[in-house]
Amino acid sequence: MITRRPLVAVAFMAPAVALYLILVVYPLVQGLILSTTDSKIGNAADFVGLKNYAALANDSDVIRALGVTIAYAVVVVIAQNAVGLALARALFMRPRIRQLGSTLILLPTLMSAVMAAFVWNSLLAPDGAINALLKALGLGTLTHVWLGDPSTALWAIAVVNIWMFAGYSAAIFLAGYMNLPAELIDASSVDGASGWRRFTAVEWPLLAPATTVGVTLSLIGSLKVFELPFVMTNGGPAGSTTTLTMVIYVKIFGGGHGGFAYGATIAVLLLVIVVVFAGVTQALLRRREERI
């Protein structure tokens, strides 16, 4: 019995705890310390207190990237979960194709962001398939340089993000649907409640736990988005797709700018944003679960 052998218990945990302390906890603490120094390229540095943090407040690039990141996250979280929920409901109502459908819509989730970016960069190109399709449908006026226009580039990337993960959101909501008490669904359908009323009055409240999970996960994921803008637009055009993660990457590894400590400072800002946003959202949604 492991509970009566504390030394054995410690030995079981030792490899994981050691690796986690060295490669996660220690770098996290080092990152906080680094953000209070003036380190240029990772070499010895002097303590400068909160100077880097003060600089953040006056850095228009960082403030802009913060706005881009939050706008992107809000749009992705709402759209991705709405599409996912609609898909989940449609599949739940059709037991015969449920299995096949839920596997098919997960295919984009298997793709790496790099691969998805390759495919969509080409689809969204000025002479790519999407513009060609619009022309073929007689909608030539809608053709657009999707990734080359600062007013559409970020939303084009959001579409790719939603394409990749709507099936994932659907899988979460479908799991929620499968947990609903069957009698309740039957009872409400016998009552003759219309589809929309049944959804708002019965399903939506009961799906609260799935909503909490789906919203929280997509929020964390979209606040941390990096590879899609990195590969698709590299932050452009005109900085319109420069997320916080892009700024951090360029500061730390962009070469020659000597922004090592400052990049670490922006990373701490990102950490705070993720923890606060995810924490508050999750707390609110959990409270909602209890109310229902």
Add this chain to the structure above:
Amino acid sequence: MTNTTPNTARPARSRRVRRGPLSLIGDVVLGLVVVLIFAPFAYTIVTSLRPPSDVVKDPLGWPTSLTIDNITSAYSKINYTQGLLSSTIDLVGSLILTIVIGSLAAYPLARISRSWATWVYRIFIAGSTVPIFVLIAPLYLLLRDAGLLNSYAGVILTYTALNLPVAIFFYTSFFRQIPIELEEAAAIDGSGPIRTFFVVLFPLLRPVTATLATFLTLAVWNDLLVPLVFVQDPSLKTVMVNAYSLVGSYTLDPSLLFPAALLGVAPLLISFAFLQRYIVSGLTMGAVKS
């Protein structure tokens, strides 16, 4: 519907009304969305097999002639054989390490109900919200000083540490569902904790391990950042890093990018075709059980 309608007729009637036109619209919309999700795949495959000159002339055209030249050319441009080898070593190494040390640590964490064990568990779980960007600069310095930049060991250890929160979460919840009588019986038979773990418990972990492995495979295989930052040696670069090197010079050429994308996702599709039932659970279990 009025109150005079006979009660017995209501269910059948309301069902017919509801399942009629509305449901048909639902079918059409569902079909359209699934097509929208699936179309880029089909288009990628078809375009990969068309001669580049045909694609330039008519990107949406029906294929008149097919070729595998694009695929062989992408294959050599992204050093696929070498990338596949590096990606596989990184993946298998971090999978084994994460599964073994994650399950070992989760066992006492699931069984010991003291407050320190709860705290260790919480600290592990908290790691799953930390963005890698907070760790990446100090990690880079740490691996550099340890001589682990440009090595399989550096990448494997990094992935293992980053994925331990997920592994410990999966295994701890699973161990809590295993009845403790099993261990008590093994103890009465004279089996020590180590023997009990490897002989009695570890085989029971097979389903949760398959689910976890699916999740980890996606996370590690598809990752770009860790190998991009920690590996410069061309012989250690992964499929994703090699594919990323196409960006810039050929960014918009579908006859190169599409086959490269297919080559990148092919190993996953092939292995998951055999493990289909684990995909959904692998992707959602961590999410839904929290």
